[in-house]
Amino acid sequence: MARAVAARGNGEFALAIDAMGGDHAPESVLDGLELAAERHPQARFLLVGDEARLGALLARRPRAAKACSLRHAPESIPGDMKPTAALRVRGSSMRGAIDAVASGEASGVVSAGNTGALMALAKIVVKTLPEIDRPALAAIGPSARGDVVMLDLGANVQCDARNLVEFAVMGDAFARAVLGLTEPTLGLLNVGSEELKGDERVRQAAETLRDSHLGANFRGFVEGHDIAAGTVDVIVTDGFTGNVALKTGEGALKLMRDLLRQVFTSSVPARVGYLLARPALDRLREWMDPRRYNGAVLIGLNGVVVKSHGGTDGVGFAHAVDVAMDMVTHRFNERIQEGLARLSDTTPRVAATPR
């Protein structure tokens, strides 16, 4: 199986791109590809969408035009369409891009379209790796000690101990491929760091991880504040908790940004103060720029599937392409399969304990 996946990397295209997904598509997608083509000069992209519109836009973006092949798709999936309905749409740009991964033409797909539709289509068309129970949604975020990977972010609202262990294996592979870490540390999100805290599910997952080949880098339980503190490189949790934690953290940072804007416009001296501190504040803003962290990845599938934020611009879309390219280039799926093979060598398969 590992061979078959590797062979896919030799398809004609590095990535298939859903050109019509996202709030500002296709313009933002093509702006992103113009940047991506410069950063990945060897890569070829299969651009799927409305041929006439895309042709006209490519004419004004010479690098993207050179890197892309066009494939017509007459339909696009609206942002508010239910996944079940999206599965029935024939000829959508998202479906065309995903089909190219399933057929081996491309190693991965990037879409800024409907998240639920992308997840449903990818699971059904690209399919889950044979050793994986369920794919997970992973992303990278900023912390006090460098970038942090977190998963699952909402693909699975109910998980058992085995799922959490698989997420750890996938998170480890992701941190190696995308963050370039040689020995990423792992933590399991819990309500307390003492061994007896939390439910049976997380305790059982912790025990399995401690005894596995990941044991040396497994730091045990971590808590909510460890995400921003960057205590570990990879935070493993179920999709319900992960989704809430991600959005709670983003909400807190947004509140702080909004309040600072009020502070710096509250008086003339405060405005002058802002101007004086501006270079450092700009560096801070740049460091926290959500576009730098664009690209959530559905991992555990027979190919690379990256979801760009729907509202992003070309800079953000190019970052999502970077994430996908890192995963394709660094044999991400082979690493997962190696990790899972080592896991089943060293540990018995843990029993299912649904939450």
Next chain:
Amino acid sequence: MARAVAARGNGEFALAIDAMGGDHAPESVLDGLELAAERHPQARFLLVGDEARLGALLARRPRAAKACSLRHAPESIPGDMKPTAALRVRGSSMRGAIDAVASGEASGVVSAGNTGALMALAKIVVKTLPEIDRPALAAIGPSARGDVVMLDLGANVQCDARNLVEFAVMGDAFARAVLGLTEPTLGLLNVGSEELKGDERVRQAAETLRDSHLGANFRGFVEGHDIAAGTVDVIVTDGFTGNVALKTGEGALKLMRDLLRQVFTSSVPARVGYLLARPALDRLREWMDPRRYNGAVLIGLNGVVVKSHGGTDGVGFAHAVDVAMDMVTHRFNERIQEGLARLSDTTPRVAATPR
């Protein structure tokens, strides 16, 4: 039952105080009482702890000395003691204070000591209200649109739909008593705001709440970012998710504060900028001051039980006393019991669906 609880409010003391719990006890506790005695001139406090030490400290705090009666307790519970061990310690200051609530001498207790021990002792000694399955931990935090109540914050890592509904009733009563809101709005924390998202448990709780007397103020599902946005006044969730969300939000705010400190010390112009914007930045700092939000409440018991942060100072401890006084004064437990009675009038008891 409601009568019996009300009668407790006529005990000799408004609150019993664990004088020996907390990192800086008993000094910080007595500093807090000196402030509290000024804010609540009618209230009498039962101060439980090392009589000799407390007598000497009271001699230098005239208001606290006037408001407090001393009761000797030879022991104190260490911060790292397991709850099961804490239950066996006879003569601790925490136990003495909790006993005073159980006997009806005091309407509530405030402690900055060991959280697990306080929760275990309170549940066993003060006991759960007859209509409540499980007590919950609640607290108040800042948002873009005023203060927000969140519960459960970790008392119950596994909850069923009925527990979530009870948390909503208790959160509603808490927001009325402590925030002084007449019609607090409620939201159920979930991974998406669409009705079909989340697990069976939250969907069932939402259905029950929609049909209950709280239905008019129930805003349905909210997501992580709604906490800081202040979309609703009361956020209801299970103890696992609530604990992670609370600590994730606190962690994100702390990261931002640390980064701002770096920004404003990064250069001479940035330092000057800080000085110019300082009045507005100080207001922001004051607004977000964790001491203003000190005091997590274990609700659903036959008495008011407030946990102060262990590391807080006198200002923070006084805030925890304020929260407890609000609950005592505004007949908090009677409101909960009224709410539960209305709930059982209007809705059938939902089946248990453990997570």
